[in-house]
Each structure stands twice: as structure tokens, then as C-alpha cells.
Amino acid sequence: MSSTGSTDSAKSTRKTGDGLAKKTEKLKLDEAQSATPSPPKVKSKGLDVPKLWSESKDTRKSAAAFVVIGHVDHGKSTLMGRLLLDAGAVAQRDIDKYKKQATELNKSSFALAWVMDTGSEERERGVTVDIAQHPFQTANTDFTILDAPGHRDFVPNMLAGATMADLAVLVVDANQLESGMKGQTKEHILLAKACGLSKVVVAVNKLDATAPKAWDEQTFHHVKAEVGKLLQSVGFEKEDVLYVPCSGLGGTNVVNPAPSSGDTAWVTGASGTLLHHLESSPAASPADDQVKAPLRMQIADVFRGSITNPLSVSGRIAAGNVQVGDIVVIQPSGEKATIRGIEVSSEPGDWAVATELCTLHLADIDPVHLRAGDVLCSTAQPVGVIRSFVTQVEVLEPLLPQGVDVHVGRLHVPGSVAALISTVDAKGEVVRKKPRVAKAGETANVKVVLETGAPLPVGERVVLRSGGSTVASGRVGSVSVGR
Amino acid sequence: MRLIKQNIEQKDGSGTATLLPEEPEDMWHAYNLIRPNDLLRASAVRKIIQESGSGSRSVDRVHTTLTIRVTKLDFDPQASQLHVSGRVAEENKHVKLGSYHTLDLELQRNFTLEKNEGWDSVAIDTLKESINQDAKAQLWAVVMQEGLANICLITDHQTILRQRVETSLPKKRAGSSDHDKSVQRFYQTTYDSLLRQIDLSDPKPLLLASPGFTASSFQQFIKTQAASGANKQLQQLLQKIIVAHSASAHLHSLSEVLASPAVTSKLSDTKFARETQLMDRFFELMRNDDARAWYGPKECEAAVERAAVGKGGGVLLISNALFRSQEIKTRQRWVKLVDEVKEQGGEVRVLSSMHESGKRLEGLGGIAAILTYPIEDLGDEIEENGEEDDAWMNGDGNGHMNGIEGRREYDEDIDI
Incomplete structure (x- = not known):
């Protein structure tokens, strides 16, 4: 507690910072105190959010969030940097600045990636570690980029991005197809499916560097065939997958179409630009039921929004709606918080509905009760905190009773597969009771026990990982608060 | 002792x-x-308490x-x-x-x-x-990732979680250094907690494991602390640091770390290294659905009965939790099994339930065996005549049936 506080403001409890900041804050506090003795409560306007939402539905710009996935070093971040630059969301001046800094580190080709890779460690090592979220607008759509890390160690972060997205952009290095097919190109495709994504735009990247000659059409078709095969085997519909030949570093066919002569002549005939494809795959707007359902949002990040909003959380609203002044519950801590402000695509607003990516400014809660992965939900019907659940999973790697990490978006909880109940066939009929091992490719009913309680509603999509690889994925069946 | x-x-x-x-x-x-x-x-x-006449x-x-x-x-x-x-x-x-x-x-x-x-x-x-007085292996391990660190002490027989450090880190955000700052704060907290646990005058090997670069960044952090501070003893600790890769910061990732070459080369011949190896081998066989690997009390007993866990590679892995049974009969049952395997010339490994390998084994019912020859129909046979005893597999039997003390008990009723 500060000792410099004058007597009339000595009662005020919030005093942080020093020097000039302290003085200015003191001034503010004095003003506030003369008007209202206690911190002002946030008043709810009592809006009928579902009604407002359906009224504004026709006039609103369509919005879509897409997660960028693919194997490490296939050029995801660079491609997104290019997209932002050419779409006018990032100034050339910034890129030039990055280029200068990157050259000093002998990483000049990473300049575009630095738009997404803002962490100091990411820049030093040239690897994306965490999801980068970046909004940009075109004439008719508000986009949010969720740039996922491709490195296998950071798959949990990729999962966090995938659960917040409407569609996926799969980046494949045309020259390094094999490494990806064994590695994270494959795992990310599986996980995208496990997170409930159904639409994929495949960006066949680095076509300007194909050997022996650049922009080799055969290479593109080969990649298209191979990736297509994999996507369909995982369960993506053929018509939900689009293919774009492009070069992120050179900027060909990303926002600006490829030159219609020379090596790239075939490209314009084969497909439109990446941006064109993104615009043509709009996200489905939420159903009425989803908007009216009880509020549920997984917290992707807890941070200090600004000086006026010292505590903010961000995430994607999975169900329901929220407005300023609402009181919400954070699970598993069970603590209540008041919504002081809402931002959707960096625009302040009074309300937000399901499927929107938003930032909520909170009040009346201690930050220790908030962690990334917690669920923010309505006070009337909070999500239960459970210790075990039964789930039907698609087995990706042989599974036996063993320790696993249970992932749900940002949340990861240590747990174990306590029992293999049965394996079932495509029709859901039991093939074998209590199998000793569930083999890859089988569908199995398993019981999962968590080491700590976690807020998991029935129907939530879970991914089980062990030893750094994904072993199974499925949906929560029945849950239990006990073990 | x-x-x-x-x-x-x-x-x-x-x-x-x-x-x-x-x-x-x-x-x-x-x-x-x-x-x-x-x-x-x-x-x-x-x-x-004495009460006098008055x-x-x-x-x-x-x-x-x-x-x-x-x-x-x-x-x-x-x-x-x-x-x-x-x-x-x-x-x-x-x-x-x-x-x-x-x-x-x-x-x-x-x-x-x-x-x-x-x-x-x-x-x-x-x-x-x-009462074995041989030099005892001991090491400290920190399994970590950004925002979460588990500090534990690994001895020959136990893995003891001494402290868990968990902080909420804001994610990276353009134009904000909050993330970097809080990562530094997280390292500081972990470092402080670690120093409170370990005895610097007699430094034991310190294992840092994480996915990504967290462990090596933390090692760098300790180095910086050692260089700037007056604590000379820290310098000795620095030489004993081993950095390894783990899949996550959760404790069960330790088994992977302990099996990695970086660690085994420094800890060869320790009991738990061998146990971890055996468990890995068992899991490997299971994953390939090899009929030489079986787990579960009934299955293992049947295998021993057929003299399949004997000379030439037969291994019985058994958790010492089974011997801690309250029931005399249950204990006798397991002792008999162990004696039989020894008689047949097989290897018996009693795994500590306080170790990661033992915990993995406990998930399988506390007992597993690697057989000398494959038996395909072991499971079917048991299914026919042993329904009542393998209720544990469903997780709905009580944990004490097989004498597994402290084993998780599962609720029978699963409500939605």
C-alpha cells in the first residue's frame, strides 16, 4: 500500500504503479470518489440479445475465423504475413522494419512470419510456439486468423486454435510433402476433424521453389491427390475441400492473382486466389437454439486488456449469448464475475452471441480464479466439474489402460484410460467386450478418469494424447463427478 | 535401513x-x-491420565x-x-x-x-x-511447460512430487511484453521453489524436462542467476543439470523422460531405469497386439499355470501395492505366484507403486507378464470361467478385490 496517498483517498484500495502513473490514478480516484463512494456497479441494460441478433442478422457483415494448420516449416506464418500485407491489414513499413531486424539475426526470410510470431522466443528460434490471433477485413467479410504452431511439441496450442475456428487452412509445402504426411500435416488433419471442423482450404505452398522448374503443375496435382486421399480417409467430404496453388514468400496467388503468362499461366485457370477461396467459404451462422442456449465459453487467454480494463479474457462463445452487466460463473473455481465490457473483432459492443470470437472485460473477481482453459458460463446452468467420463473414441494409436493427457481446446488435464469397455463396429454394435487392447482404426468405448476435476459438458469433443502423440479422439458420453 | x-x-x-x-x-x-x-x-x-482418590x-x-x-x-x-x-x-x-x-x-x-x-x-x-546399503541413486526432476512445473524427487523406490508451480500466463499479443514478463516471473517462482527443496551443499543431478524450449530456457535462467548471484554452490549445481524432452508437464510424462538416452546414460543400472525399460517393452508388445504380453491378475495367473513365464525371457511385473493387501489370502495368492515364476526360472520385478512405471502398471491391474511363447486364447479362456473376478477391468468392481490398496475406486453409477 502506498504511503503517499492523501487522507481522503487513503481508503481507496486499488493503487498500483508508481511515479506519474500513480499521480494520474490518484486524480481519477478522487474524481470517482466524490461521485460514488463505492466502485460503480456495472448496470445491465437488460437487452433481449437473441432478438437483437436476429434483427441484425441481415445487415451484419459475415465473419469467419480460420485456423492455419500444417507441418512445421511449411510456411504457415509467412503465408499469413503475406495475406495480411497484401490485404492491407499490415503496413509495408512494418514489414520493412521486421526485415531489417530479421536480417540482423540472419533470418531475413522470416520477416513476413514475424507479423504472426510476436514472441521473442519465437523470433529467435524461427518457430511458432503459440496461436497468433489477427483480425483483418475485406469488403464483405471480417476474418480472424488463428495461426497455429506446426511443431509437434506445440500441438496442444494448435488444438486451442482449432476449437475456435470455423474452417481450416491447411498449408502444405509442395517440396516437403513426405515429411508432413508422416508428421503434423497428418496429425493436424486428424485433430481438425476431431475438433469438429468440416471445411478445409488446402494451400499448396512454396510452388515457386519446385525442382527442377518453378511452378511445376504436376507437383501441384500430385500434392492435391495425396492430401485429398488423406483428407477423405479421415472423413472430410470432397466438396468441402478446396485447393489453392500459391507462394507465401513471393506473394503469388495469395491476394494478388498469379501472372497469366510464363510459368504460372496454369494457375489462374486452376483456381482463384487464397483470399478468394476464403471469401467463398463463409461460416454458417449459429442456429437460434445455439444463441438461446445457456452461455458457455472456454477461456483461451487471460490478460490485462488495458489500464481501464485490468482483467480481460478472450475466447470463442460456444453457446448462448452475453451482454454487458451479466453475472457469469467461472468453472472449475465456481467464482462469479461481472461483465464490464465486450469487444467483438476489436469493436466495443453491448453483447455477443455464440460462434463469435470476443474479448470480455471482467470485474468483481480475483485473477487467481481465472486460468486459460476454464469455462465461463451462465449462473443459471453452469457446466459441471467432473472427475470421470465415458466416451466413444476413434482410436488412432493402440490404446490400453494407460496415462493420457485429456485435451479440450485450451484445457489439458492429466488423466488415465481406466478401462476399455468394448470395441464397436460402424453400426455401433459391440465387437468385443473388455478388449485387452484397442487397435488403431477401431472405435472403442472407454472410461477416462481425470486427476483433477475439469469442466466438461456432455457432448464436448475431447482429444487424448500420450507421449507427444494423439492416441484417440471422441465426444464426452456420460459424465460423473466421482471417480 | x-x-x-x-x-x-x-x-x-x-x-x-x-x-x-x-x-x-x-x-x-x-x-x-x-x-x-x-x-x-x-x-x-x-x-x-491418572485419577487420584479425590x-x-x-x-x-x-x-x-x-x-x-x-x-x-x-x-x-x-x-x-x-x-x-x-x-x-x-x-x-x-x-x-x-x-x-x-x-x-x-x-x-x-x-x-x-x-x-x-x-x-x-x-x-x-x-x-x-537393508541394501549400496549408494542410492537420487535425482531431482522438474517437468515443465510454460505456466506449469512439477518439481519432484526421484529415488530408487519413489517419485515424490514436492511442489507444483502453476501460474496463469497471458498469451503472446502483438505490442505487449506481458507474456515475456510473466514467463520470467514463472521461471523465478520455479527457481525459488526449487532452491527451497534441494540441498545445495550436496547437489544431486537435476533433470529439466519439457516440450519445446522451456527446459533449456529455464536452464539458461539458472545459469544467469548463478553468474549474477554470490551463491557459489549454484555453480556446482549447474554441472549436474540434464536437459531432456518430455511430451508434457504432467507427471506421467516422466516415464518417457527416464527412458530417454540422455537420462539413462547418466543413471545406468538404477532400478527404475530397468523397470521403465521393461514397462516400455511390455507396452510395445501390447501395442503390436503380441500374444506374448498379457496383463491382469487372472490372465497372468493362467499364463504362469501354463509355465509361460519361465526361463528364456519370461518376466512377471508386479506392483508392490498388491502385497500390501489387507487380506492375508490375497497376499498369499501373489506370493505364491511370485514363487512359482522364480521356480520356473523367470524374472520377477516388484515395481514400486510410488514410481511412474509402477503407476503405469497399476492402471493395468497391478500385474503384467511377458511370456516366453505367445498364447492367443488366454483372454477367451478367462472370459468363459472368470467373469466375477475381473470386474476390475470394468472399473466397477471395488479396488480392494485384487488387493490394490489406494487404487482409485470408480463410481458405479454414471449419471449425466
Whole structure:
């Protein structure tokens, strides 16, 4: 507690910072105190959010969030940097600045990636570690980029991005197809499916560097065939997958179409630009039921929004709606918080509905009760905190009773597969009771026990990982608060 | 632990052993040695309430030596303390026969143990192991990722989670250094907690493991601290740091770390390295659906019956939790199995339930076997005639059925 506080403001409890900041804050506090003795409560306007939402539905710009996935070093971040630059969301001046800094580190080709890779460690090592979220607008759509890390160690972060997205952009290095097919190109495709994504735009990247000659059409078709095969085997519909030949570093066919002569002549005939494809795959707007359902949002990040909003959380609203002044519950801590402000695509607003990516400014809660992965939900019907659940999973790697990490978006909880109940066939009929091992490719009913309680509603999509690889994925069946 | 004296009969296992626990881990051995119904003699502090004729009461604390018949054991792994409850079996002038007492076993104080059922082969092996005075391997491990660190001590027989550091980190955000700052703060907290745990005057190897770069960044952080601070002892610790890769910051990732070449090269020949290897081999066989690997009590018993766990590579992996059963019969069942495998020339590994490999084994029912030849139909046979006993596999039986003490019990009713 500060000792410099004058007597009339000595009662005020919030005093942080020093020097000039302290003085200015003191001034503010004095003003506030003369008007209202206690911190002002946030008043709810009592809006009928579902009604407002359906009224504004026709006039609103369509919005879509897409997660960028693919194997490490296939050029995801660079491609997104290019997209932002050419779409006018990032100034050339910034890129030039990055280029200068990157050259000093002998990483000049990473300049575009630095738009997404803002962490100091990411820049030093040239690897994306965490999801980068970046909004940009075109004439008719508000986009949010969720740039996922491709490195296998950071798959949990990729999962966090995938659960917040409407569609996926799969980046494949045309020259390094094999490494990806064994590695994270494959795992990310599986996980995208496990997170409930159904639409994929495949960006066949680095076509300007194909050997022996650049922009080799055969290479593109080969990649298209191979990736297509994999996507369909995982369960993506053929018509939900689009293919774009492009070069992120050179900027060909990303926002600006490829030159219609020379090596790239075939490209314009084969497909439109990446941006064109993104615009043509709009996200489905939420159903009425989803908007009216009880509020549920997984917290992707807890941070200090600004000086006026010292505590903010961000995430994607999975169900329901929220407005300023609402009181919400954070699970598993069970603590209540008041919504002081809402931002959707960096625009302040009074309300937000399901499927929107938003930032909520909170009040009346201690930050220790908030962690990334917690669920923010309505006070009337909070999500239960459970210790075990039964789930039907698609087995990706042989599974036996063993320790696993249970992932749900940002949340990861240590747990174990306590029992293999049965394996079932495509029709859901039991093939074998209590199998000793569930083999890859089988569908199995398993019981999962968590080491700590976690807020998991029935129907939530879970991914089980062990030893750094994904072993199974499925949906929560029945849950239990006990073990 | 030091053996002070013993007069155990080889033939029938009768007799007593007097032991002196010298270090905290000896409590763990004692916990595995002492069973309900055994006679335990140790020094005790007893509160004596005396009521005089006039009705006034005086309370005295007397130091005495008590012999109790054990009814219950309570082991606290964090503090390495063992509390043994029971009824007094030998009267003395302070305490009446049959009154209850809880003995807290203490370091550097003898205790004498007599087995009710006699010393069986497993008990004697445990005793031998506990009095083994060979240099004991010990290492500290920090399994971490950004925002989460588990600091634990790994000994020959135990993995003890000493401290868990969990902080909420804001994610990276353009134009904000909050993330970098809080990562530094997280390292500082982890570093402070670590120093509070370890003894710098006698540094043990320190293992840092994480996915990504967190472990090496943390190593760098410790280096910077050592270079800037006046703490000379830190310099010695630096040389003992091993950085390894783990899949996550959760404790069960430790088994992967302990099996990695970076670690095994430094810790060769330690018990847990070998156990981890065997568990890995078992899991590998299971993953390939090799019929030479089986788990579960019934399955393993059937395999032993067919002499499949014998000479030439047969291995029986069994958790010591099974021997801690409250039921004498259950313990005898497992002792018999172990003796049989030994007779057939197979290898028996009693895994500590306090180790990661033992925990993995416990998930499988506490017992697993690698056979010398494949038996395909072992499971079917059991399904036909042993429905009642393998209820544990469903998770709906009670955990004690197979004598697994402290095993998670699962609720039968699953409600939505």
C-alpha cells in the first residue's frame, strides 16, 4: 500500500504503479470518489440479445475465423504475413522494419512470419510456439486468423486454435510433402476433424521453389491427390475441400492473382486466389437454439486488456449469448464475475452471441480464479466439474489402460484410460467386450478418469494424447463427478 | 535401513527382525514390510491420565516401549512419515493390554517386527532390499511447460512430487511484453521453489524436462542467476543439470523422460531405469497386439499355470501395492505366484507403486507378464470361467478385490 496517498483517498484500495502513473490514478480516484463512494456497479441494460441478433442478422457483415494448420516449416506464418500485407491489414513499413531486424539475426526470410510470431522466443528460434490471433477485413467479410504452431511439441496450442475456428487452412509445402504426411500435416488433419471442423482450404505452398522448374503443375496435382486421399480417409467430404496453388514468400496467388503468362499461366485457370477461396467459404451462422442456449465459453487467454480494463479474457462463445452487466460463473473455481465490457473483432459492443470470437472485460473477481482453459458460463446452468467420463473414441494409436493427457481446446488435464469397455463396429454394435487392447482404426468405448476435476459438458469433443502423440479422439458420453 | 539383529527361521519364516531406519526413504520400506496383524515393537510416547482418590487428574507423558498388533498403516509420502495403529499386545506398567496406540516410527530409533503369518519370500526380498546399503541413486526432476512445473524427487523406490508451480500466463499479443514478463516471473517462482527443496551443499543431478524450449530456457535462467548471484554452490549445481524432452508437464510424462538416452546414460543400472525399460517393452508388445504380453491378475495367473513365464525371457511385473493387501489370502495368492515364476526360472520385478512405471502398471491391474511363447486364447479362456473376478477391468468392481490398496475406486453409477 502506498504511503503517499492523501487522507481522503487513503481508503481507496486499488493503487498500483508508481511515479506519474500513480499521480494520474490518484486524480481519477478522487474524481470517482466524490461521485460514488463505492466502485460503480456495472448496470445491465437488460437487452433481449437473441432478438437483437436476429434483427441484425441481415445487415451484419459475415465473419469467419480460420485456423492455419500444417507441418512445421511449411510456411504457415509467412503465408499469413503475406495475406495480411497484401490485404492491407499490415503496413509495408512494418514489414520493412521486421526485415531489417530479421536480417540482423540472419533470418531475413522470416520477416513476413514475424507479423504472426510476436514472441521473442519465437523470433529467435524461427518457430511458432503459440496461436497468433489477427483480425483483418475485406469488403464483405471480417476474418480472424488463428495461426497455429506446426511443431509437434506445440500441438496442444494448435488444438486451442482449432476449437475456435470455423474452417481450416491447411498449408502444405509442395517440396516437403513426405515429411508432413508422416508428421503434423497428418496429425493436424486428424485433430481438425476431431475438433469438429468440416471445411478445409488446402494451400499448396512454396510452388515457386519446385525442382527442377518453378511452378511445376504436376507437383501441384500430385500434392492435391495425396492430401485429398488423406483428407477423405479421415472423413472430410470432397466438396468441402478446396485447393489453392500459391507462394507465401513471393506473394503469388495469395491476394494478388498469379501472372497469366510464363510459368504460372496454369494457375489462374486452376483456381482463384487464397483470399478468394476464403471469401467463398463463409461460416454458417449459429442456429437460434445455439444463441438461446445457456452461455458457455472456454477461456483461451487471460490478460490485462488495458489500464481501464485490468482483467480481460478472450475466447470463442460456444453457446448462448452475453451482454454487458451479466453475472457469469467461472468453472472449475465456481467464482462469479461481472461483465464490464465486450469487444467483438476489436469493436466495443453491448453483447455477443455464440460462434463469435470476443474479448470480455471482467470485474468483481480475483485473477487467481481465472486460468486459460476454464469455462465461463451462465449462473443459471453452469457446466459441471467432473472427475470421470465415458466416451466413444476413434482410436488412432493402440490404446490400453494407460496415462493420457485429456485435451479440450485450451484445457489439458492429466488423466488415465481406466478401462476399455468394448470395441464397436460402424453400426455401433459391440465387437468385443473388455478388449485387452484397442487397435488403431477401431472405435472403442472407454472410461477416462481425470486427476483433477475439469469442466466438461456432455457432448464436448475431447482429444487424448500420450507421449507427444494423439492416441484417440471422441465426444464426452456420460459424465460423473466421482471417480 | 540397518539390520540390527534378526532370528528368522528359513524353514517356516518365524522369528523377528530389528531394524534401524536411517533416512526418510526407509519409512517407505517399513510401510511395505509391516502388515496388519504383525507384531511391532517400538519406542512410544504415551499420555497417561491418572485419577487420584479425590478426583483430581494429572496428565503425564511417558517414554516407553510398546508392542502392538498392527491394525492399520498410514503412510505420508510427502513427509515420509509412517503411522502404525494397533492394539497393545504386551502389558507394561503404563499401558493396559488391548488398549489402542498409534506408533509414529522415527528415524534413528529401532523397531522390531514379527510377522503373524511368518516371513514369506516376498517379505524377505523386501527386507533385503531395504537393508541394501549400496549408494542410492537420487535425482531431482522438474517437468515443465510454460505456466506449469512439477518439481519432484526421484529415488530408487519413489517419485515424490514436492511442489507444483502453476501460474496463469497471458498469451503472446502483438505490442505487449506481458507474456515475456510473466514467463520470467514463472521461471523465478520455479527457481525459488526449487532452491527451497534441494540441498545445495550436496547437489544431486537435476533433470529439466519439457516440450519445446522451456527446459533449456529455464536452464539458461539458472545459469544467469548463478553468474549474477554470490551463491557459489549454484555453480556446482549447474554441472549436474540434464536437459531432456518430455511430451508434457504432467507427471506421467516422466516415464518417457527416464527412458530417454540422455537420462539413462547418466543413471545406468538404477532400478527404475530397468523397470521403465521393461514397462516400455511390455507396452510395445501390447501395442503390436503380441500374444506374448498379457496383463491382469487372472490372465497372468493362467499364463504362469501354463509355465509361460519361465526361463528364456519370461518376466512377471508386479506392483508392490498388491502385497500390501489387507487380506492375508490375497497376499498369499501373489506370493505364491511370485514363487512359482522364480521356480520356473523367470524374472520377477516388484515395481514400486510410488514410481511412474509402477503407476503405469497399476492402471493395468497391478500385474503384467511377458511370456516366453505367445498364447492367443488366454483372454477367451478367462472370459468363459472368470467373469466375477475381473470386474476390475470394468472399473466397477471395488479396488480392494485384487488387493490394490489406494487404487482409485470408480463410481458405479454414471449419471449425466
